[in-house]
Amino acid sequence: SLTASLVLSTKELKHFHRFQRQELHLNACDVGKLPSIMEYTDFLAWREARRTNRTQSDFDPFALADELSAHLNSPTIEKQNCGFLQPLAEICKHRLHPGTSIQATRCPVCTVNDYVAYLEAIEAELETAGEAQRKSPKNGGYYDEILLAWSAAKLCCVKLLFQVEESAAAELRWTLQHPDFVLADGTMSAKMALEEYWEQFDHASDADLIGIEEHECARNVHFAEETNFDSGRGECYFWQKSPRYEPGRYAV
Structure with a gap:
């Protein structure tokens, strides 16, 4: 069975077991198995919450209260x-x-990145x-097993992107209804999450196109008239360890 080490570092595994x-x-026999993508994101949220609880003593509550009070009582922000x-x-x-429109404990950008x-970890494996x-x-x-895990994760990712797209549309409608509203610096919107997600594919496409153009300029392939383009032997006949492989039969 697949283990959580596929998507988590050795340092994080002990926390994931906890x-x-x-x-x-979970029972002892199930601890350490590969989590679903939802369990994975829940674990990240759990870890972040524990880190926050441990560092709460480092914050100055009076300074935080003063900052919030100044923000809430600012007539300029309220009016704007x-x-x-x-x-x-x-x-x-x-x-x-x-x-x-997304009710989540993490912002859309962090959720999509998770x-x-x-x-990416599943695809590499x-x-x-x-x-x-x-x-x-x-x-x-x-x-x-890996393929099934990837298929389930990909389906969840598609569903998430659909929800993020709906949220981006809701954000746009809200913005049109409140044209004078000014977003705070560092706002993580659904639109931003989608832009960051699709940007990685745009870069990959550009790199692929450059590679194809260089390859086409470097060489040209010509086929003889007697070339046979019909399907030949099955792929398994190329594998020497395959039970269908026959040494020397297809040698030229």
């Missing part, structure tokens, strides 16, 4: 924003857009398992 026992109440205040995310403490980090399977087709069980 989270599974204390919060999820019509009395609306931007909420703070419970865990990451980032300022949220007043029109957000999902992407989980997917999926690629490694795929290479191992090509070398030894008999050991494909592990690859199938």
Whole structure:
């Protein structure tokens, strides 16, 4: 079975085991298994909450109260924003857009980044398992497990992006209804989360296009008239460790 070490560092594993026992109440045999993407984000929120509780003694409550009082009693802000205040995310403490439709303990940007980090870790292991399977087709069980985990995580990520897109639309409607409202610095909106998510694909596409152009300029491929483009032998016949491989049969 898959373990949590696929997505968590060795340092974080002991905390994750404690989270599974204390919060999820799992049996000993289930502790340490790969979490779902939802359990993964819940664990990150739990860890952040514990860090916050440990560092509360470092804050000056009187200074914080003075800062909030100055903010709330500022006639300029009240007049400019019509009395609306931007909420703070419970865990990451980032300022949220007043029109957000997502009820979460973390802001949209942090939530999407957590999902992407989980997917990247699973994809890296999926690629490694795929290479191992090509070398030894008999050991494909592990690859199938990774593939199922990736499929479930990808589906959750798609659902999250749909919710973030709906929230971005709600934020836009709210902004149009309150044109004089000025967002605070550091506001983490759903629109920002989507922009950061899609930006990584834009960069990847540019790099791929550059590589393709250089490759096409470097060489041209020509096929002889007698070239046969029909499907040939199956892929498994190329693998020397495959039971279907016949040494020397397809040698030229």
